[in-house]
Amino acid sequence: MSKALRLSEKWFHRGLWLVAMVFASFLVGLGGTVVSDLPKVEKRLSLDDYMDAAASGALRSAIKTAERAGQDADTALEQAQLKRRAAQADSAAARETFNNWLSTRRATQLVDQDPELVLRTKALDALKDRERAAGAAVEAQQQAALDARQTVVRERRKLNELEAAAQQQLQAEYRRVELRVFLYRLALTLPLLVIAGWLFVKKRKSTYWPFVWGFILFAVFAFFVELVPYLPSYGGYVRYVVGIVVTALVGRQAIVSLNRYLEKQKLAEQLPDAQRREELSYDTALTRLAKSVCPGCERPVDLKNTAIDFCPHCGIGLHDHCGRCSTRKSAFARFCHACGTGAGPAAAVSRP
Structure with missing residues (x-):
């Protein structure tokens, strides 16, 4: 249709399309803001909502207590191991000293050293007892750390079982929430689509068509961008x-x-030639002629062929002659391009 418009009309038409696009963009922005806030209508869910609070709390408390006990046991174990190593070193040093002294006594064979032998033996036994006590302390701390780790594993397994059951319920609720949010979106976009369809049928060629098309573009965007991607699977x-x-x-x-x-086309092609041309819009006829198609049946026609005055498909008149100067012109032209005479009854076409 752009070739049938005046130059100023073309620019006004483009400006109005710009108005339609800007109007649609603001509507899209408003709609996007509303749609993005729809999930806030639903309560934010968490795993704890579907777990027994008393049982899960007791298990978490037991896990924390066991972990703390394990940490304390590990710390005490390090201290006990350090003491055992010190006791082992003292015992080894005392044994080496005793062995050296015993070798010297055997060499000298001094009987007056027997009381000292008893004392040294008792001291060595005391060190050995100390070493055994340090070893027992290490084993006790190792046992405490092992008990704490096993308690953590046991209680965590119970907690995982509770969480697994709660996770299934949470996933089911997520699906229900997803469906509800989709229904909110549908309740918002479906009326927009209905209104857009009515506007397209009734008002797309009205005086305020830029706002009509802007709303239609907004409704299409809302459907394909704000609704379709969020269809529940x-x-x-x-x-x-x-x-x-x-x-x-x-x-x-x-x-x-x-x-x-x-x-409709079949019925239109059965009407008289003059009536068919009168029922055709002037701009529509010029637009179709610019595309080298028949304005009546929209089939291709070689309009550059000067021998063709009628459509070979439907028979509608495409060219006639001016009633004043007999110049060949378009049958849909309102004025003769050669003399400027207005098209009228005098310019009627008679079929050869």
């Missing part, structure tokens, strides 16, 4: 079923519209 069944239903509805409407259009 449930293994793909919902999306596939919805896709099949939408495709079937759109396809059926397309088939019905095509059949209506073809039937």
Whole structure:
């Protein structure tokens, strides 16, 4: 249609389309803000909401207590091991000294050293007892650390079982929340689509068409961007079923519209030539002629061929002659391009 418009009309038309796009962008921004806040309507869920608070609290407390006891046992174990190493070193040093002294006594064979032998033996036994006590302390701390670790493992296993059961319930609730949020989106976008469809059918050529098209673009964006990507999956069944239903509805409407259009074209081609040209919009006729198609049946026609004055497909007149200067001109032109005479009854076309 742009070739049939005046230059100023073209720029005004482009400006109005710009208005439509800007209007749609603001609507999209507002709609996106509203849609992004929809999930806030639902309560934020957590795993603790589906666990026994008393049982989980007791298990977590037991785990913390066992972990703390394990840490204390590890610290005490390090100290006990250090003491045992010191006792072992003292005992080894005392034994080496005793062995050296005993070798000297055997060499000298001095009987007066027997009391000292007894004393040294008792001292060595005391060191050995001290070493055994340090070893027992190490073993006790090792046992305490092992008990603490086993307690942590046992209590954590119980807590994991509770969390696994709660996780299943949480996932089920997530799916229900997802479905509810989708229904919120659907309740918001479906009326927009209905209104957009009504505006497209009734108001797309009205005086305020930029706002109409802006709203239509916004509704389409809301459907394909704010609704379709958030369709609940449930293994793909919902999306596939919805896709099949939408495709079937759109396809059926397309088939019905095509059949209506073809039937309308057949009925229009049976009307008299003059009536068919009168019913055609001037801008529509010029737009189709600019595309080298017949304005009546929209089939290709070689308009550059000067021998063709009628459409070979539907018979509508494409060219006639001026009633004043007899110049060949478009049958849809309002004025003769050679003399400027207005098209009227005098310019009627008679078929050869």
